[in-house]
Amino acid sequence: MVGRDEELSLLRAQFGFLPTGNRRVVFISGEAGIGKTALMDAFCREVKQSSASVAHGQCLQCVSGKEEYYPLMESLSQLCASADGELACRILARMAPAWLTKGRAPESSTAAHAEPQVRLLGELCAALEELAAAKPLVLVFEDLHWADDSTLDFISVMARRRAPTRVMVLASCRRRKGATGHPLEVVKQDLLVHRLAVEIALAPLAKAAVCQLVIKELQQESLPPGLTGFVYQRSEGNPLFVIAVLEHLIAERFLVRKGTDDTVGWEQNAPLPEMESGVPGELTRMIELEIERLTPEEQRILEAGSLMSVAFPAWAVAAALELDAADAEEACDELARRLYFVERAGQDELPDGTRSAFYVFAHGLYREVLYQRQPATRRAKRQIRIAERLGTLFAGREACVAREMAMHYEAAGDWQRASSALRVAARDAQQRRAYADAMELLEQSLTIAQNLSARESETVKREIQLELMETRRETAMKPRLWMNVSE
Numbered sequence: 001m002v003g004r005d006e007e008l009s010l011l012r013a014q015f016g017f018l019p020t021g022n023r024r025v026v027f028i029s030g031e032a033g034i035g036k037t038a039l040m041d042a043f044c045r046e047v048k049q050s051s052a053s054v055a056h057g058q059c060l061q062c063v064s065g066k067e068e069y070y071p072l073m074e075s076l077s078q079l080c081a082s083a084d085g086e087l088a089c090r091i092l093a094r095m096a097p098a099w100l101t102k103g104r105a106p107e108s109s110t111a112a113h114a115e116p117q118v119r120l121l122g123e124l125c126a127a128l129e130e131l132a133a134a135k136p137l138v139l140v141f142e143d144l145h146w147a148d149d150s151t152l153d154f155i156s157v158m159a160r161r162r163a164p165t166r167v168m169v170l171a172s173c174r175r176r177k178g179a180t181g182h183p184l185e186v187v188k189q190d191l192l193v194h195r196l197a198v199e200i201a202l203a204p205l206a207k208a209a210v211c212q213l214v215i216k217e218l219q220q221e222s223l224p225p226g227l228t229g230f231v232y233q234r235s236e237g238n239p240l241f242v243i244a245v246l247e248h249l250i251a252e253r254f255l256v257r258k259g260t261d262d263t264v265g266w267e268q269n270a271p272l273p274e275m276e277s278g279v280p281g282e283l284t285r286m287i288e289l290e291i292e293r294l295t296p297e298e299q300r301i302l303e304a305g306s307l308m309s310v311a312f313p314a315w316a317v318a319a320a321l322e323l324d325a326a327d328a329e330e331a332c333d334e335l336a337r338r339l340y341f342v343e344r345a346g347q348d349e350l351p352d353g354t355r356s357a358f359y360v361f362a363h364g365l366y367r368e369v370l371y372q373r374q375p376a377t378r379r380a381k382r383q384i385r386i387a388e389r390l391g392t393l394f395a396g397r398e399a400c401v402a403r404e405m406a407m408h409y410e411a412a413g414d415w416q417r418a419s420s421a422l423r424v425a426a427r428d429a430q431q432r433r434a435y436a437d438a439m440e441l442l443e444q445s446l447t448i449a450q451n452l453s454a455r456e457s458e459t460v461k462r463e464i465q466l467e468l469m470e471t472r473r474e475t476a477m478k479p480r481l482w483m484n485v486s487e
């Protein structure tokens with residue numbers, strides 16, 4: 001970490017409130033690549049050493065509906081699987097048993113059942129507070145700008161409770177211009193105004209910090225003259241862009257390694273290039289250049305990976321490109337070994353018992369560039385193949401992956417299958433008595449069905465309307481908790 005001493009001190013000071021039972025909610029905000037995750041990771045490493053428990057929940061960017069409480073459920077599973085997992089499970093089983101249901105959130109709220117959702121959230125908060133009595137607990141939520149409203153409800157409820165506890169909620173979010181009505185902004189502003197949360201807004205790195213970052217990345221103390229100024233100007237102090245500018249200079253041989261043994265180091269090989277201003281465009285071009293240096297087959301593999309929302313499994317790459325699964329995994333492994341922007345992140349067991357490794361891009365911008373560079377028709381074919389493979393893999397329990405299938409079908413413009421996958425998910429939600437969730441899914445399904453031809457859409461829309469009426473009969477939608485609270 002370079003140049004974030006002040007922000008780390010602020011975080012330490014917030015953490016310092018926990019021993020006296022003062023719960024904390026901290027938002028880390030800033031533009032893409034500014035270093036929110038890097039800062040939170042550095043802080044979490046530190047507090048883990050001081051024996052706090054840390055659990056992470058990642059909010060996902062989804063084309064289709066967002067799964068209620070997804071990041072919260074992820075962090076609960078982490079707590080249960082951690083070294084103190086036994087204690088966490090015991091407390092949850094005793095105080096908030098509804099949250100222990102195989103990675104699935106308890107039924108969502110409705111007007112008729114408003115009490116249960118408030119109660120469920122209250123029970124969960126109480127259980128986490130109890131867990132924090134043994135060790136301070138830091139709940140990290142990444143990319144809160146993609147969070148579902150229920151997760152925001154949780155943060156709001158947790159922030160407002162009064163009992164002394166050693167819980168800290170730490171959440172990263174991108175700052176959005178003019179997004180004042182966005183649910184995250186509403187919740188955040190409300191908590192900030194009531195002094196129930198603090199915000200650490202990350203500014204670009206100062207020139208001296210950019211210099212340190214260049215030294216760290218190139219692993220050499222003395223830099224070619226003018227290099228820091230050039231990188232600072234091009235990156236505007238955004239650390240992700242600093243790294244990308246350096247990669248670009250190396251790849252284009254403006255910087256080359258010269259010397260032998262002890263004297264080996266990076267030297268400037270040619271006058272630094274003229275670049276247009278407008279960093280994001282420039283960054284996109286640099287990422288594109290990196291991709292173009294790969295073989296066509298490697299490019300196709302990464303493009304296929306970009307079709308998944310965050311982590312991409314080898315089986316999905318194989319499905320998208322009609323490859324053998326083992327060959328696809330081997331190719332992904334090779335890329336993860338070679339490229340700094342792809343990492344192997346783990347291995348999953350599939351429902352058919354086979355195992356498949358999964359990978360992540362170092363930054364969402366790589367995924368976006370890889371996604372956008374595919375011609376629409378080719379991308380659509382690939383997404384349909386992934387959705388179909390999901391259907392085959394999860395045959396008999398399609399509801400588990402219906403949203404994901406819908407996302408791929410929707411992106412591919414297969415409105416018929418997108419809308420019916422969402423209806424499968426809605427039926428599943430209804431069976432779980434998660435009526436608000438079911439309504440949302442049906443409404444999305446209805447919106448998607450508008451794209452069908454007039455003849456097709458008429459029947460489908462009528463069916464969905466009936467399903468909506470039936471769900472409505474069961475219950476009416478309840479306004480979000482944070483709306484009640486801020487009134």
Ligand SMILES: Nc1ncnc2c1ncn2[C@@H]1O[C@H](COP(=O)(O)OP(=O)(O)OP(=O)(O)O)[C@@H](O)[C@H]1O
Binds near residue numbers: 213364
């Ligand atoms: N202060 C820093 N010192 C060194 N490296 C940093 C620093 N901040 C960020 N980086 C590096 O810059 C890259 C982008 O940072 P990071 O992923 O933390 O950004 P982010 O704000 O979380 O972006 P996003 O909004 O897309 O999630 C990463 O490779 C990270 O390691």
Ligand SMILES: [Mg+2]
Binds near residue numbers: 036037038142172
């Ligand atoms: Mg991040």
